[in-house]
Amino acid sequence: MGQKRFSLMIALVVLVILAQIGVVSAQKVTLTYWHGYNPVETRHFEETIIPLFEAKHPNVTVEAVAVPYDQFYQKIIVSIAGGMVPDLIRADLAWVPQLANLGVLVPLSKEMVDFEVYKNKVFPGTLEPNFWAGEYYGLPLDTNTRVLFWNKELFSAADLSGPPATFGEFLQYAEILAELEGVWGYAEGGTGGWNVLPLMWSNGGQLTDDEITRATGYLNSPSNVELLELLVEMLERGSLGPSILGDGFSTADGYAQGRYGMIIDGPWMVSIFADQYDDFEAQMALLPSGDGGSVSVVGGQDIVVFEGSKNKEAAFDFIRFMLQDEIQLSMAEVGQMPVIQHLEESSYIQEHPFYGIFFEQMKTARARTPHPEWPEIDRVLGNAVTRVLMKELTAQEALDEAAQEIDVLLQ
């Protein structure tokens, strides 16, 4: 081998090595983001939002994973156990205290330099669930609440002019609607807190005391007992659909197909109805108000970063991006209600066909018990309601028992 050739080879090798170092220094970062958006939202997020972010941050690639919502929490726990966490996730606000308690989340208020800016921009009520043991572990990403959806065609078939305003009217309308052939007046999708708390609260009931120390004397109060007895009667008479026990039509399909006169649901449903039922127009109204007023439940998602992430700064950039006005408004088009306070005054929201009702409902809506044991409390509550509806226990027995169990969990 000639001297020349040898030195040429050395030069080549050096070049390759240098090039590699260059590549490393400008290395592309991949952010893994689990979101659990529904199919309509996912399409918009992947086709519109991510490209915008990647255009602004050319060295960052976002790998979005649409994890099915009902398996999301399990999957995230398993990946924590396996030490293979995504960089960040869109987490249900009810999960954040638990995840923070496990010590796997980055305290944003400590590590994100401009956290205060965002803290002051969002609705205080949406920020609160992110607070755990002195720090904020997430920022709100979207918010929602449940309002009354009423089926206009069924209402006019039953000679009802508009949605019920009071709890009494609500019950009465449910009976009237159920007289139509193959129709149930009202349908609910389950027996957990998300499902039954709006009814309990509006009826003047509570789950626990305000300090969240005990459920006995609150959950098993006369008004909650009365409400459950009412639901049992309605289920028997056919004014409450079987979907509350997981049978029959799902609430959304039953509602859009003219089987359920009224359901209670969130803003994301509107784009789903538009996607799946061409000629159907959803009608929304505030929850009927009872002794407790018109009180719905606050839902929503937070964005949190995992301690295991190697790209925390890029993850923070992604959070900043997702909380920009334009992005928040863009996601609003597919049913994600913005969390930025001043957007409520924006012309988009002001002129929006139905966000007004949701923002109005939000003013009196309450959060599910912010407690790390919430999933367990929710399970106890759901089982109690199920057992009452299956007529295994009386409302009083079931709620007394559940209240005692929850007392133990709260200690």
Add this chain to the structure above:
Amino acid sequence: MDGGYYRSKQVIAFLVPALVFFLAFNTYPLIEAFRMSFYNWNIVRPENSQFVGLANYMKAFSDPIFWTSMKNTVLYALVTVPAQMALGLLVAMFLNFNLPGTKVFRTIYYLPVISSWVVVSLLFRYLFNGEAGLVNYILVDLLQIFPSYVSWFRNASTALFVIMLLGIWKGVGWSMVIFLAGLQGIPTELREASMIDGASSGQHFWQVVLPILRPTMGFVAIMLVIGGFNVFTSVFLVTGGGPLHRTEVLLTYMYYQGFERLNFGYGAALSYILGIIIFVISVIQLRLFQKPVEM
């Protein structure tokens, strides 16, 4: 011997890939789960797990849902195993006549076996839906056998009935194929011999065919019992163990304890209890079916 050493080196080379997978995905988890079953296992920080001795095993015996799931699992095996065997044998015998169209029917009976559990479980859920299901429509509107729609999934017994029906429907084809192979292995001379001896076809079946099929039946029974005790996907997807854990089987309850309640120690203990049960039953079955055929 040189050749022997060379040969064993070759054999080892062929074994290693499968062995590595087996050790990593079967043996290691097996040992790890055994260890977990003695701890109050902390999923996020395993080093903080608390040793509790046999407490997880003791807990199972006083856990009413464990007993419900045990009862359901045994019931599932007791109903679906004989049903699959009887129907499988029946179909195999018809197909063994070699009538025209046999191949088509064989494929049709085998189709459920190769369809995905997930797909057929969801299908059964739709078919048996209380308001919109085809089964209720046929039973009530079309044939008017029942006065009103049955809410199949609202109580445990009807829900379990649907799950068992699904298990039987999906499994018949598999035992059919095994029995068919067994039947085709019986020499035709035996049929001629028993005809000459004046045996009726019933006698021929009970006295000749069944004894010869005994090892086949043993194999089918053992495999089906193991499968029956391992029932998971159908229950998980059709009822999710609900309502109120009434249709829970051992594996769904184990999954619930592990992945929903994050009690991995207890879940691991449940899996070992299940493993012991299957082991004991299989040993008994092997003893029963391995007696030599008396002819």
